[in-house]
Amino acid sequence: MQTDPLSAKFAALADPTRRAILARLTQGEASVNELAEPFDMSLPAVSKHLKVLEKAGLISRGKEAQWRPARLEPMALKGVADWLEHYRRYWDASFDRLDAYLKNIQKGDPSGPRN
Amino acid sequence: MQTDPLSAKFAALADPTRRAILARLTQGEASVNELAEPFDMSLPAVSKHLKVLEKAGLISRGKEAQWRPARLEPMALKGVADWLEHYRRYWDASFDRLDAYLKNIQKGDPSGPRN
DNA sequence: AATGCATTTAACCGAACGGTTGACAACGCG
DNA sequence: CGCGTTGTCAACCGTTCGGTTAAATGCATT
Numbered sequence: 122m123q124t125d126p127l128s129a130k131f132a133a134l135a136d137p138t139r140r141a142i143l144a145r146l147t148q149g150e151a152s153v154n155e156l157a158e159p160f161d162m163s164l165p166a167v168s169k170h171l172k173v174l175e176k177a178g179l180i181s182r183g184k185e186a187q188w189r190p191a192r193l194e195p196m197a198l199k200g201v202a203d204w205l206e207h208y209r210r211y212w213d214a215s216f217d218r219l220d221a222y223l224k225n226i227q228k229g230d231p232s233g234p235r236n
Numbered sequence: 237m238q239t240d241p242l243s244a245k246f247a248a249l250a251d252p253t254r255r256a257i258l259a260r261l262t263q264g265e266a267s268v269n270e271l272a273e274p275f276d277m278s279l280p281a282v283s284k285h286l287k288v289l290e291k292a293g294l295i296s297r298g299k300e301a302q303w304r305p306a307r308l309e310p311m312a313l314k315g316v317a318d319w320l321e322h323y324r325r326y327w328d329a330s331f332d333r334l335d336a337y338l339k340n341i342q343k344g345d346p347s348g349p350r351n
Numbered sequence: 352a353a354t355g356c357a358t359t360t361a362a363c364c365g366a367a368c369g370g371t372t373g374a375c376a377a378c379g380c381g
Numbered sequence: 382c383g384c385g386t387t388g389t390c391a392a393c394c395g396t397t398c399g400g401t402t403a404a405a406t407g408c409a410t411t
Contacts, residue, residue, distance in 0.1 A: 131250035135243050136369085140319075147326060153388060166370055168389060173368095187378045187387045195326035202320050202327075204255075209317070211262060211310035251399085268358060281400055283359060288398095302357045302408045 126178065130201050133177035138162070139170050143193065146180065150190040241293065245316050248292035253277070254285050258308065261295065265305040 133139055142156055157167040171191055174180045178197040183190045248254055257271055272282040286306055289295045293312040298305045 125252060127255075128250050128252055131246050132368095135246035135250055137240060137243055138369095140242075143323075147323070154386090162369090163371065164388070165372085165390085169369075172389095187376095189388065193326060195323060198320060198323045199327040202317070202324070205313060205317050205320065208258075208262070208310060208313045211308060212314040212317075247398095253399090269356095277399090278401065279358070280360085280402085284399075287359095302406095304358065 127200065127204060129177040130179065130197060133173050133179055134201070136170070136173075138167075139174055142167075142170060142174065142191075143179065146191060146193040150183070150192045152188045152190050156191065242315065242319060244292040245294065245312060248288050248294055249316070251285070251288075253282075254289055257282075257285060257289065257306075258294065261306060261308040265298070265307045267303045267305050271306065 134143075138160060141159065145151060145156060145159075153164065153167055153171065156171070157164055160167065171180065171182070174191075175182060178200075179194055180191045181194050183192065249258075253275060256274065260266060260271060260274075268279065268282060268286065271286070272279055275282065286295065286297070289306075290297060294309055295306045296309050298307065
């Protein structure tokens with residue numbers, strides 16, 4: 122696992138089990154057993170996945186008696202979205218037009234896009 | 237490396253060197269040597285990173301004489317953005333009220349759907 | 352044909368990943 | 382207290398990752 126936060130987030134998301142866990146958590150908090158139920162995998166394995174997600178900041182854990190419920194920490198995902206946003210202009214056509222417009226007015230053309 | 241495309245993309249993005257390569261490619265095509273220049277790392281290492289990015293669909297390679305320039309394949313990033321979009325409501329302020337509602341029904345508010 | 356440049360392939364290495372099993376810790380309850 | 386439930390820890394295992402060096406490939410130039 123890398124040390125920089127963005128790498129940790131991407132690495133955490135690069136596993137279908139962990140993404141499924143996140144999807145489940147959009148329904149609300151869940152215990153480890155509840156989270157493990159859909160998977161053909163031991164409990165410690167799920168526990169490890171949760172630890173990866175927690176270290177990446179994508180979830181946080183609670184403590185209620187012997188339960189340690191996990192909940193979504195969605196601002197971490199916003200961090201990923203913000204990184205992606207830098208590339209939006211390279212796929213989004215409507216963003217391209219806006220970008221061209223902004224570049225033109227920055228060049229001092231008051232009438233808008235040129236070409 | 238996983239077989240499903242989304243995992244491959246996230247895994248490819250989980251490395252700062254590879255993200256730096258993508259950033260460089262927003263300036264336009266580049267040869268392997270050009271891409272390797274900023275990094276304190278051998279050429280084969282960069283070549284491997286490019287292969288990871290290519291298998292993830294994030295870049296494509298050309299062939300001009302002995303050069304194999306890499307270029308950005310931005311629609312692949314859009315795939316990642318689309319996945320993230322499912323979670324926007326969980327961080328975006330404009331969805332705060334919906335989020336509060338969902339949290340209430342999850343606590344067992346009998347007026348809402350049950351988990 | 353020989354040289355030189357750009358890039359990839361092959362073999363190898365240590366560290367991290369994703370999983371297992373078995374033991375252990377923490378808590379609620381009879 | 383003793384017990385069952387919940388979850389983590391520790392050790393281990395095979396595979397993948399990210400890097401290296403050395404050799405091979407592809408192409409242009411002379």
